[in-house]
Amino acid sequence: MIDLEAPRDPADGLAAVVALRRLADQLEDVEVARALGDGWTWSLVAEALGVTRQAVHKKHAKRLKARG
Amino acid sequence: MFERFTQDARAVVKAAEAQAAQLGSPTIEAEHLLLALADREAVIGVDREEVLKALEAERDRSLAAVGIAVPDFDLPPAAVTRPRFAASSKLALERALRAAVARSDRRLAGGHILLGVLAAEAGTVPRALALAGVDRDDLRARTQVALGG
Numbered sequence: 001m002i003d004l005e006a007p008r009d010p011a012d013g014l015a016a017v018v019a020l021r022r023l024a025d026q027l028e029d030v031e032v033a034r035a036l037g038d039g040w041t042w043s044l045v046a047e048a049l050g051v052t053r054q055a056v057h058k059k060h061a062k063r064l065k066a067r068g
Numbered sequence: 069m070f071e072r073f074t075q076d077a078r079a080v081v082k083a084a085e086a087q088a089a090q091l092g093s094p095t096i097e098a099e100h101l102l103l104a105l106a107d108r109e110a111v112i113g114v115d116r117e118e119v120l121k122a123l124e125a126e127r128d129r130s131l132a133a134v135g136i137a138v139p140d141f142d143l144p145p146a147a148v149t150r151p152r153f154a155a156s157s158k159l160a161l162e163r164a165l166r167a168a169v170a171r172s173d174r175r176l177a178g179g180h181i182l183l184g185v186l187a188a189e190a191g192t193v194p195r196a197l198a199l200a201g202v203d204r205d206d207l208r209a210r211t212q213v214a215l216g217g
Contacts (some may be wrong), residue, residue, distance in 0.1 A: 006134040015130035015195055021130065025094070026143045066149045 088151035095154035122200035
């Protein structure tokens with residue numbers, strides 16, 4: 001299990017939040033692309049992420065299309 | 069907002085967008101303005117590569133603080149279509165305008181953008197600059213001098 005003991009300095013804690021958000025966004029990009037590549041539908045990807053189909057499509061469709 | 073920008077300042081903003089796209093960031097952040105400035109402003113004293121290294125070190129340290137090691141992830145940089153301006157870069161540009169007004173400069177140049185970026189007291193940029201060994205106050209003072217007047 002990841003030890004999620006909060007950093008003592010709020011500056012470190014807030015910087016960790018920023019870095020985690022970026023990491024999560026990067027991971028989402030990779031995993032959505034992989035799922036779609038494996039034949040998942042947008043609806044299924046959305047359900048797995050716990051967001052609406054519109055949200056996931058809006059966030060990723062253009063990017064994935066640009067990449068081909 | 070951009071009508072008072074010199075060619076020089078516009079080039080910095082454009083270069084920041086290119087930095088964000090190159091690094092796979094969907095947003096243009098204050099650190100991308102810093103990278104663009106470090107690429108050309110000798111006044112900073114550290115080049116783009118050094119700033120980039122400091123930004124990576126800052127991210128690694130921040131993640132380590134919550135028990136996450138970046139080498140655990142093998143993530144390719146995202147393919148970004150067109151990065152958008154985020155709150156941090158908008159604030160830096162607003163502060164650049166305020167710096168120009170405070171100096172009674174009628175036009176906004178790259179140096180003003182650097183002042184705007186350096187005005188941040190918290191967040192990624194000041195943390196990365198500290199790791200790079202850059203004294204923000206000293207750099208601010210030198211930038212004011214370089215802007216002349």
